[in-house]
Amino acid sequence: MEKTLEYYMELDYPVELSKIKPEDGGGFFVYVPLLPGCMSDGDTLEEAYSNIEEAKKEWFSSMIERKMEIPEPTSMR
Numbered sequence: 463m464e465k466t467l468e469y470y471m472e473l474d475y476p477v478e479l480s481k482i483k484p485e486d487g488g489g490f491f492v493y494v495p496l497l498p499g500c501m502s503d504g505d506t507l508e509e510a511y512s513n514i515e516e517a518k519k520e521w522f523s524s525m526i527e528r529k530m531e532i533p534e535p536t537s538m539r
Contacts, residue, residue, distance in 0.1 A: 476494070477493065496533045
């Protein structure tokens with residue numbers, strides 16, 4: 463079964479968030495550790511989280527198009 467963009471977007475990928483210092487422009491930096499290079503930022507928390515969702519979509523689309531392996535999060539049960 464070929465996994466789709468929608469499949470990957472539904473998975474619960476952990477994200478890491480940090481504040482950007484005011485002298486560096488302020489706002490928030492967010493990235494997905496399991497997806498190398500998948501990162502974004504935003505002036506507010508809401509904007510940063512919205513932007514990382516768009517970044518994930520682009521990241522997954524690129525990987526699917528190139529038929530590359532996409533890591534999946536594991537459950538911590």
